[in-house]
Amino acid sequence: MTNTGKLRFGLCCIFRQEPLKFRQVTAKTLQALPRKIQLERLSEVCLHNVRTLQKALDFVAENNIGAFRILSPLFPRYSHPEVGYIIEDLPDKSEIVQRFAEIRLFRQAHDIRLSFHPDQFNVLSSPRPEVVRNTMRELEYQGMLGEMVDADIINLHAGGTYGNKKDALKRLQKRVDILPQQIRSRLSLENDDKSYTPHDLLPVCQKLKIPLVYDVHHHRCLPDGLTEEAVTKKVIALWHSLGREPYFHISSPKNGWQGGSHAPHADYIDPADFPACWRNLTATVDVEAKAKELAVLRLKKDLAGC
DNA sequence: GCATGTCAAGTTGTG
């Protein structure tokens, strides 16, 4: 009933009901256009997306949501090898930069925690050099955005196992060690539902002095012998040793737990899936649910009533 | 204007 900690919930990337839409443009479409037109098109989309991000944070602040995950393609195709670009290239660069500055101040004024989550195709453990190069490009992009908006997390999965987890994690560690500070200072690893458990990643994170985002749904899909309480405790200790607020992910499976090890995300979070040991913490919990802002608001309500 | 297909990425498992 009386929560001592300050649990904050995070909204992921987009909205279900609010009329806030981010725009996209594909490499294929761009490649059919001359460079000048490409940049005009990209500028239009980027400006739209920065304005939309501002509105998204307005909504987040008004509804007492404590965190927001920024979608990776906020600037579509930024790190693409053929059609990639920098803000300087865009006709609307001055308004874009100006709005980023406003977003940054707004974030700070309202204490909204911002994060990035490069998708599964970004793999630092890959044995393929071009995969790692592309990942680096994407991380540089997200690091640049992170710097501009004052985000504190770029959260990454550990990637594939290639038949040998130890070697894969060694490659990962080597590559984290050479990341620019702008990225490394924001980097976290997250346990996934197929390959890497908290048990696998905690030692890596400790060695690299980077935090672990604990996804309890993934942990239930891919258990490692550790209880949720035990992992929670270790993860909190890790974040605190770095002087930072712990970060978790929650989701509920679409078709219940009986339908196999992993399932697509449900529209809402079943409050029963929310770990009891998270209740009174000071921590951030991203709500991964298809009903987006509706799911965040419902979960807040449900937990307040327990 | 709506419905269907396409895009974007890397890994893994299947055929």
Added chain:
DNA sequence: CACAACTTGACATGC
């Protein structure tokens, strides 16, 4: 050894 599945929402295209 080649290819589909996985994931996802918006874009792009065709009727």
